[in-house]
Amino acid sequence: LDRTAAVSDRVDGDRLWQRLMDLARVGATGQGGVNRQALSDEEIEARALLAKWGREFGLVTLNDPASNFFLRLPGIDEALPPVLVGSHLDSQPTGGKFDGALGVLAALEVTEALRSTGVQPRRSIEVVAWMNEEGSRFAPGMMGSAAFVGARKLEDIRAITDSAGVTVGAALDRVLRAEPDVRTRPLGLTPTAFLELHIEQGPILEAQHKIIGVVSGIQGKRTFRVRIDGQENHAGTSPRSARRDALVAAVNVLNALHSAMWDREDVVRFTVGMFTVSPNVPSVIPARVTFSIDLRHPDDVALRRLGDAVPDMCRAASVPCEASVTELLYDPPLQFSPGVRAMLGSISSELHIPWMEIPSGAGHDARHLHFVCPTGMIFIPCKDGISHDEAESVLKEHAVDGTRVLAEAVLGFSEGNGQKRA
Amino acid sequence: LDRTAAVSDRVDGDRLWQRLMDLARVGATGQGGVNRQALSDEEIEARALLAKWGREFGLVTLNDPASNFFLRLPGIDEALPPVLVGSHLDSQPTGGKFDGALGVLAALEVTEALRSTGVQPRRSIEVVAWMNEEGSRFAPGMMGSAAFVGARKLEDIRAITDSAGVTVGAALDRVLRAEPDVRTRPLGLTPTAFLELHIEQGPILEAQHKIIGVVSGIQGKRTFRVRIDGQENHAGTSPRSARRDALVAAVNVLNALHSAMWDREDVVRFTVGMFTVSPNVPSVIPARVTFSIDLRHPDDVALRRLGDAVPDMCRAASVPCEASVTELLYDPPLQFSPGVRAMLGSISSELHIPWMEIPSGAGHDARHLHFVCPTGMIFIPCKDGISHDEAESVLKEHAVDGTRVLAEAVLGFSEGNGQKRA
Numbered sequence: 001l002d003r004t005a006a007v008s009d010r011v012d013g014d015r016l017w018q019r020l021m022d023l024a025r026v027g028a029t030g031q032g033g034v035n036r037q038a039l040s041d042e043e044i045e046a047r048a049l050l051a052k053w054g055r056e057f058g059l060v061t062l063n064d065p066a067s068n069f070f071l072r073l074p075g076i077d078e079a080l081p082p083v084l085v086g087s088h089l090d091s092q093p094t095g096g097k098f099d100g101a102l103g104v105l106a107a108l109e110v111t112e113a114l115r116s117t118g119v120q121p122r123r124s125i126e127v128v129a130w131m132n133e134e135g136s137r138f139a140p141g142m143m144g145s146a147a148f149v150g151a152r153k154l155e156d157i158r159a160i161t162d163s164a165g166v167t168v169g170a171a172l173d174r175v176l177r178a179e180p181d182v183r184t185r186p187l188g189l190t191p192t193a194f195l196e197l198h199i200e201q202g203p204i205l206e207a208q209h210k211i212i213g214v215v216s217g218i219q220g221k222r223t224f225r226v227r228i229d230g231q232e233n234h235a236g237t238s239p240r241s242a243r244r245d246a247l248v249a250a251v252n253v254l255n256a257l258h259s260a261m262w263d264r265e266d267v268v269r270f271t272v273g274m275f276t277v278s279p280n281v282p283s284v285i286p287a288r289v290t291f292s293i294d295l296r297h298p299d300d301v302a303l304r305r306l307g308d309a310v311p312d313m314c315r316a317a318s319v320p321c322e323a324s325v326t327e328l329l330y331d332p333p334l335q336f337s338p339g340v341r342a343m344l345g346s347i348s349s350e351l352h353i354p355w356m357e358i359p360s361g362a363g364h365d366a367r368h369l370h371f372v373c374p375t376g377m378i379f380i381p382c383k384d385g386i387s388h389d390e391a392e393s394v395l396k397e398h399a400v401d402g403t404r405v406l407a408e409a410v411l412g413f414s415e416g417n418g419q420k421r422a
Numbered sequence: 423l424d425r426t427a428a429v430s431d432r433v434d435g436d437r438l439w440q441r442l443m444d445l446a447r448v449g450a451t452g453q454g455g456v457n458r459q460a461l462s463d464e465e466i467e468a469r470a471l472l473a474k475w476g477r478e479f480g481l482v483t484l485n486d487p488a489s490n491f492f493l494r495l496p497g498i499d500e501a502l503p504p505v506l507v508g509s510h511l512d513s514q515p516t517g518g519k520f521d522g523a524l525g526v527l528a529a530l531e532v533t534e535a536l537r538s539t540g541v542q543p544r545r546s547i548e549v550v551a552w553m554n555e556e557g558s559r560f561a562p563g564m565m566g567s568a569a570f571v572g573a574r575k576l577e578d579i580r581a582i583t584d585s586a587g588v589t590v591g592a593a594l595d596r597v598l599r600a601e602p603d604v605r606t607r608p609l610g611l612t613p614t615a616f617l618e619l620h621i622e623q624g625p626i627l628e629a630q631h632k633i634i635g636v637v638s639g640i641q642g643k644r645t646f647r648v649r650i651d652g653q654e655n656h657a658g659t660s661p662r663s664a665r666r667d668a669l670v671a672a673v674n675v676l677n678a679l680h681s682a683m684w685d686r687e688d689v690v691r692f693t694v695g696m697f698t699v700s701p702n703v704p705s706v707i708p709a710r711v712t713f714s715i716d717l718r719h720p721d722d723v724a725l726r727r728l729g730d731a732v733p734d735m736c737r738a739a740s741v742p743c744e745a746s747v748t749e750l751l752y753d754p755p756l757q758f759s760p761g762v763r764a765m766l767g768s769i770s771s772e773l774h775i776p777w778m779e780i781p782s783g784a785g786h787d788a789r790h791l792h793f794v795c796p797t798g799m800i801f802i803p804c805k806d807g808i809s810h811d812e813a814e815s816v817l818k819e820h821a822v823d824g825t826r827v828l829a830e831a832v833l834g835f836s837e838g839n840g841q842k843r844a
Contacts, residue, residue: 019556093701094654146460234623234624238624251676266661271660271705272706273699273703273707275697275702277698279514280697283716288833305626386655387659
């Protein structure tokens with residue numbers, strides 16, 4: 001029996017696609033996207049649906065104290081650590097149908113395809129949905145995978161609150177209570193490997209006419225919070241020369257930052273996504289502006305240089321107002337293991353699917369797993385590079401191709417040779 | 423008896439100041455300001471306090487279907503229309519102690535000073551607190567005076583909602599129900615005159631070392647709402663060249679507007695006070711920005727020219743995003759009657775109080791009254807020109823001087839010669 005050929009051939013595209021559409025009904029928005037925020041009622045419903053699908057063909061459901069969710073296809077040798085494959089079920093408030101969901105449902109399809117061969121894998125395979133990848137309700141994101149690998153203490157994570165004052169701990173306990181029939185496994189597991197299929201969330205694969213992106217690494221990221229303090233006053237009476245208008249200062253700061261971050265090669269990723277004005281009344285000169293900076297670069301030297309210049313630039317450009325700058329996060333760039341990347345590339349070639357290496361602009365849970373086990377990521381194109389948007393979309397055949405590569409890679413790790421298929 | 427000398431001499435500065443401080447406790451904020459928004463519980467409490475003070479020396483309380491509030495000192499000839507004097511009790515969300523409150527409490531002090539002379543005025547004098555001058559909870563402002571003079575239909579005003587969806591009608595009925603012991607007088611009254619004392623809300627009197635500003639007129643005002651639509655996307659993945667970032671476009675629009683509105687003479691008043699970003703998440707490229715424009719100028723030709731250019735400028739500078747611009751208000755500049763201005767100037771001179779003519783940068787209820795009866799305004803300095811801010815402050819002696827001029831002018835109108843004292 002040619003098992004490796006069998007598993008990618010047994011990927012059922014219609015079944016995968018139907019589940020993607022069914023899952024997208026959970027938290028569906030008016031414009032075709034989803035609002036399924038971390039640890040919400042919608043996520044509880046999505047996990048229940050995933051559990052139902054998995055149990056129908058014999059998967060065993062598990063969760064852990066960080067509220068990560070697993071569906072286990074038991075292997076011949078249950079003493080060996082499992083191969084993990086998956087992504088996340090949570091979304092941005094106005095997110096798309098595929099970000100996260102594709103990786104989880106492709107993993108489910110991999111296990112069902114494998115099950116349908118009738119051959120039991122050597123190592124157990126676990127579909128995983130990590131807790132709070134997006135970080136839009138509880139910041140920062142990738143909490144579940146951080147707790148899983150021990151990069152952050154669960155007690156610290158549990159103390160974080162959303163804008164309504166709800167702690168991660170309370171929201172997480174509520175999710176676990178909603179799953180009385182799921183066994184909670186302690187943290188501390190070190191998997192054999194982790195694989196994640198995801199949409200690219202950028203336009204490169206589409207532009208290069210490739211279907212598979214073997215992810216070379218994840219670019220570095222620094223985030224800042226900038227606060228600009230001016231003087232509230234009456235819009236009709238204060239002469240321009242006497243004003244300390246925090247919004248005018250913020251515009252000057254953004255002009256300076258936009259200039260400094262501009263690069264001909266268009267590699268720097270600079271975004272101000274959150275921007276709030278106070279008191280935010282039409283007839284009152286703004287007293288305060290607070291905004292976020294999200295700065296990313298694949299090269300750590302450039303990332304350091306650009307990020308280090310942010311505080312002084314903000315202060316200089318905000319005169320006569322005053323700027324204060326706080327750095328919130330610094331995640332240096334990382335490169336995935338060359339062995340895993342070579343394996344994913346060779347599977348793609350053998351399946352005659354056009355592929356290329358591609359860096360990841362976005363952070364993913366694979367960042368955390370990379371530090372504890374062989375880890376790889378596969379991208380497929382998304383239409384016009386649009387993501388974190390209700391308009392996000394992918395072609396069914398690309399989803400199927402990504403799942404086929406994923407299936408072969410999962411089986412390869414399961415069979416015991418971490419770098420090459422049996 | 424020299425009645426006109428008596429009334430300004432009988433203004434009790436300690437009493438006035440104590441009431442200003444007592445009223446400032448209603449809706450007091452942590453930083454020494456007030457949050458007493460239109461038709462709120464705090465405003466109900468402020469009206470009750472005002473009623474209590476007025477009744478103690480015989481004033482009669484009245485309100486009207488627009489929820490304007492009056493305290494009447496009956497005149498000898500009650501058939502003659504009353505002289506109205508006052509301002510407003512509502513504040514900005516982070517407003518000061520004197521904006522509006524000074525004008526109402528100075529009017530109360532005028533009636534009490536007059537009462538203390540023992541001589542009954544010919545015409546009735548009514549202290550007035552107009553409904554919703556600020557327009558921060560329910561936009562636009564000056565609603566009560568607009569309804570009073572018939573500039574806007576009460577039914578249209580009643581339909582306006584605040585951000586919580588509460589209508590003016592519901593909020594207004596609640597205020598009237600809280601005053602069962604106050605008689606509700608129908609709309610349609612045309613007063614003998616209207617006088618309003620107010621803080622300058624700008625730095626000119628202070629810079630010119632004057633205590634009284636005889637207001638020459640109110641500059642014109644145009645307001646706009648600008649909406650910029652871009653494309654939501656992932657902050658980590660989208661190249662700069664592929665983005666349609668609504669915040670970047672808004673910064674470009676503001677740069678263009680700031681350039682166009684810049685004048686060497688510093689007469690143009692251009693303010694973007696409200697600015698909201700959607701979805702307002704650090705890792706998501708902004709899809710939409712909505713902001714307000716408040717544009718004022720004392721010259722109607724300049725106001726037309728500058729305002730008319732706004733829509734095209736916004737559209738041109740927002741590429742590759744799309745801007746849509748809505749004009750919300752166009753109030754042309756107005757000049758108060760030369761007779762009333764001359765009267766206020768000559769009273770100030772006779773009382774040996776340094777005065778000057780000054781234009782009003784802010785809108786006031788006097789705008790509406792100007793079109794139905796002789797109307798005048800008096801400004802006093804406020805510290806550093808700061809207003810619409812919790813730090814707003816005035817000197818007690820300036821408040822007293824303003825009230826003395828106001829008292830003489832009110833008595834002058836009450837005695838029957840609208841332009842000159844008896």
